Amino acid sequence: xxxTNKSAKCYTISMPVRTxxxxxxxxxxxxxxxxxxxxxxxxxxxxMPKIVGVxxxxxxxxxxxxxxxxxxxxxxxxxxxxxxxxAREFDDSVPEGNVLSQFPDPGESVKKGRKIALTVSRxxxxxxxxxxxxxxxxQARLDLRKGGFSVSANVRKDFSGSVPVDAxxxxxxxxxxxxxxxxxxxxxxSRGPRPTHAVMPNVIGDxxxxxxxxxxxxxxxxxxxTYQNNATLLPGTVMSQSAxxxxxxxxxxxxxxxxxxxx
Numbered sequence: 001x002x003x004t005n006k007s008a009k010c011y012t013i014s015m016p017v018r019t020x021x022x023x024x025x026x027x028x029x030x031x032x033x034x035x036x037x038x039x040x041x042x043x044x045x046x047x048m049p050k051i052v053g054v055x056x057x058x059x060x061x062x063x064x065x066x067x068x069x070x071x072x073x074x075x076x077x078x079x080x081x082x083x084x085x086x087a088r089e090f091d092d093s094v095p096e097g098n099v100l101s102q103f104p105d106p107g108e109s110v111k112k113g114r115k116i117a118l119t120v121s122r123x124x125x126x127x128x129x130x131x132x133x134x135x136x137x138x139q140a141r142l143d144l145r146k147g148g149f150s151v152s153a154n155v156r157k158d159f160s161g162s163v164p165v166d167a168x169x170x171x172x173x174x175x176x177x178x179x180x181x182x183x184x185x186x187x188x189x190s191r192g193p194r195p196t197h198a199v200m201p202n203v204i205g206d207x208x209x210x211x212x213x214x215x216x217x218x219x220x221x222x223x224x225x226t227y228q229n230n231a232t233l234l235p236g237t238v239m240s241q242s243a244x245x246x247x248x249x250x251x252x253x254x255x256x257x258x259x260x261x262x263x
Contacts, residue, residue: 058109058111059109060107061081062075062076062079062081065099069085069118081114084116085120087120098120100119101118126179127149129185132171134164134167134168135168137155152184152185154186155188156186157189157191158189158190158191159191163190172185198219200218200241200243200246200249201217201245206238208236208238220255221254223254224257228258228259229261235261236261242257
């Protein structure tokens with residue numbers, strides 16, 4: 001048989017030049033850009049982590065539940081995490097100052113530099129009010145804080161012949177009472193022995209309200225208040241007092257005041 005000489009077939013794509021420049025070439029550039037982005041994502045997220053280690057800036061949250069707060073804080077700091085105390089709650093099983101719970105939970109993946117919120121135990125809620133009688137006020141406050149109590153702003157002072165000045169006479173609730181540590185403790189502080197006499201303050205020239213306060217603070221009482229016409233003074237100004245300023249007068253004596261008025 002004689003070999004046949006047949007020319008190879010050639011295939012060509014023909015398109016208008018305008019379509020090539022406006023459609024085909026931009027489409028090729030677009031597909032190339034999309035492919036490059038997809039390839040970069042795959043390499044960055046899938047391939048490289050397997051080569052250099054998965055997510056070097058991400059780590060599992062350590063478990064610090066039950067640990068003392070400072071130890072827990074140091075543990076987080078050692079792996080590049082920060083801490084903040086979100087709350088303090090009473091708990092009968094976890095000692096005071098130890099971690100009750102954390103957020104995010106242990107084992108959860110977090111980025112380095114993340115703040116981990118901790119709830120710290122205040123210990124058991126019920127506690128016994130300490131005996132503070134005869135202790136100075138500063139030390140009494142320290143002892144209450146050590147016991148987990150807080151001192152009320154309602155600190156009252158009273159006379160006592162047996163308790164030194166500035167020492168605790170009693171507390172409310174009383175010493176030995178088992179109560180919630182969320183409850184504030186009132187202190188009654190000694191002013192020393194009750195005096196028999198008081199020094200009369202000078203209230204001349206004061207307005208009536210100020211004069212009354214000075215008299216009461218000195219341990220005296222305001223007696224009769226009379227008004228006298230006087231055009232040279234502001235109305236309501238003390239013109240005279242029944243006891244001389246600086247005089248020693250019996251405690252809780254009454255002091256009469258004359259007040260200016262314009263009729």
